[in-house]
Amino acid sequence: MEPIQPQQRRAADQVFQQSLDQLEDILQESLAEEEEIPQLPQLDTSSLSEVELDQDLINIDLAALEDAVADIEQYLEEKTKTKEKS
Known part of the structure; x- marks a missing residue:
């Protein structure tokens, strides 16, 4: 070099x-x-309890989450196989 x-x-x-x-x-x-951009008004979350906020987070589509995990696992397996071949 x-x-x-x-x-x-x-x-x-x-x-x-x-x-x-x-x-x-x-x-x-x-x-x-x-x-220069005026600030957007803040959402009034005082009427929502912590339980309601937590329930919103829980309402994630479980099937979609499982599919995503499966895709990630498959990607990692393929990547590991590729490295082992090198």
Whole structure:
């Protein structure tokens, strides 16, 4: 492997610094836009009890969750088999 020349490093550093500057500008513009957007009203959750909130979380479709777990397990098995073959 060839060592990186000092000129190449400087050029890469300059490109990187320019990218950081552009990112900073974008983030500052984004923050300025967010300040201009009026805040959305907060949902009134005082009428919901903790039990009702917990029940909403429990009402997740169990079959869909099981399918998702099965898909993840199958993916992990295939990935493990692929690594073992390598």
